[in-house]
Amino acid sequence: MxxxxxxxxxxxxxxxxxxxxxxxxxxxxxxxxxxxxxxxxxxxxxxxxxxxxxxxxxxxxxxxxxxxxxxxxxxxxxxxxxxxxxxxxxxxxxxxxxxxxxxxxxxxxxxxxxxxxxxxxxxxxxxxxxxxxxxxxxxxxxxxxxxxxxxxxxxxxxxxxxxxxxxxxxxxxxxxxxxxxxxxxxxxxxxxxxxxxxxxxxxxxxxxxxxxxxxxxxxxxxxxxxxxxxxxxxxTDAAKPGEWLTLASSPYFVTDKGIVAGEWSQTTHGDSFVIVIVCEGSGSIDWANGVVDARAGDCFLIPANLGRYSLNGNMTVLRSVLP
CATH class of the missing domain: 2.60.120.10 (Jelly Rolls)
Known part of the structure; x- marks a missing residue:
């Protein structure tokens, strides 16, 4: 690997x-x-x-x-x-x-x-x-x-x-x-x-x-x-574009809601993978070596060692990581 x-x-x-x-x-x-x-x-x-x-x-x-x-x-x-x-x-x-x-x-x-x-x-x-x-x-x-x-x-x-x-x-x-x-x-x-x-x-x-x-x-x-x-x-009506709103913080996962409107830069931190669930809308996930389309219902696992990536388009997403 x-x-x-x-x-x-x-x-x-x-x-x-x-x-x-x-x-x-x-x-x-x-x-x-x-x-x-x-x-x-x-x-x-x-x-x-x-x-x-x-x-x-x-x-x-x-x-x-x-x-x-x-x-x-x-x-x-x-x-x-x-x-x-x-x-x-x-x-x-x-x-x-x-x-x-x-x-x-x-x-x-x-x-x-x-x-x-x-x-x-x-x-x-x-x-x-x-x-x-x-x-x-x-x-x-x-x-x-x-x-x-x-x-x-x-x-x-x-x-x-x-x-x-x-x-x-x-x-x-x-x-x-x-x-x-x-x-x-x-x-x-x-x-x-x-x-x-x-x-x-x-x-x-x-x-x-x-x-x-x-x-x-x-x-x-x-x-x-x-x-x-x-x-x-x-x-979660208070969620704003480009800001993460924490929905749940537990000993097993932390889940945030985000509204993507354009390009939103993200970074993994090595100690945990990131789960991205697309709730509505569509767009893409872009990283140094490629791009993958994203639409409502799609779920992605972002490897902990991916580093910089971005969420793009117009969509509502959930982000989950290990605490």
Whole structure:
């Protein structure tokens, strides 16, 4: 790899059919397979899905293989997790129906599946139909006993906070936060590289195989942060061209929103790769040895050793780095 020059990696998504999915990801120009497609794993290195590079000298190679070849030079000193995988998982989600009410554990939960991590994540709302909502936390005063009783009595909805959403809203969801995306939203999700989800409630809905999906009541009750985990939401209307607006700052990622209007110079710093998600508009990413086109829905991994590059055009982007 020493003779291969770093460049922005553009990935072909790994699509996932979900009972709550739809066809909204087609709007980004992807070749979406048939079915109810709920998730596009845009940048992924996980046993349940690996994304493959679509451009340049590494086209066709999976992120897992590239990490083995390139190492810290491309991915930065911070670019590995405790289990040796890429530290983040980047998704686009099409919520054509309500997702299950769920919660994620942290890294220290003693009943994590072998080799898995906890999951802290954030959402950026790309699109929301009028009246769209999400579940975001428990109502004040709900503790484990009250929630368990509500579940037993079929009235869990009494314990859930429902909030309205619009395009441009951002939600930080630390492990331990009860949450659910609801019908009518399309979101970009930045998260720890984990596929561990505990379901509290699933509307008595069968899965794609016609069977009822498993609930994880005991694990959910164990990992919920009843006094709050530090979840926060914000409108990002204050974002200005040429300035980064921080949306989430966690132990696992820092994510900013930026508005590109013309040419905007950037630099990598060696200790972390940079993830760029194009939320809307179009343009390009330019660096010393080339240029790659960028449009809404595209996700790029900028190697830590790329150095100077620029975002060009008219587009809204998210930038994520390791803290």
């Amino acid at each position: 020493s003779d291969l020059q770093p460049y922005p990696l553009h990935f072909k998504p790994e699509f996932k059919e979900r009972v709550w999915g739809g066809r909204a990801l087609e709007r980004f120009g992807f070749e979406v397979p048939q079915g109810a497609i709920g998730e596009g794993w845009m940048i992924a290195d996980h046993p349940n899905g690996v994304s493959h590079v679509a451009n340049g000298a590494l086209a066709g190679k999976g992120l897992d293989e590239i990490r083995e070849l390139a190492g810290a030079a491309w991915f930065g000193a911070k670019g590995a997790t405790g289990n040796g995988r890429f530290p983040l998982l980047i998704k686009l989600l099409d919520c054509n129906d309500d997702l299950s009410v769920q919660v994620h554990p942290n890294d220290h939960y003693d009943r994590l599946p072998e080799g898995e991590l906890g999951k802290t994540e954030m959402w950026y709302v790309l699109d929301a139909k009028p009246g769209a909502t999400i579940i975001y936390g428990l109502t004040p005063g709900v503790d484990r006993a009250k929630l368990a009783a509500a579940i037993d009595e079929g009235r869990i909805a009494d314990c859930l906070q429902e909030v309205s959403v619009k395009a441009g809203d951002a939600f930080y969801i630390p492990a331990g936060t009860v949450h659910a995306l609801c019908a009518g939203v399309v979101v970009a999700e930045i998260q720890q590289n984990s596929d561990t989800t505990y379901r509290l409630h699933d509307y008595n809905r069968p899965g794609l195989d016609g069977r009822m999906r498993e609930l994880h009541i005991e694990d959910s009750l164990n990992v919920i942060a009843y006094d709050g985990a530090g979840a926060s939401r914000m409108s």
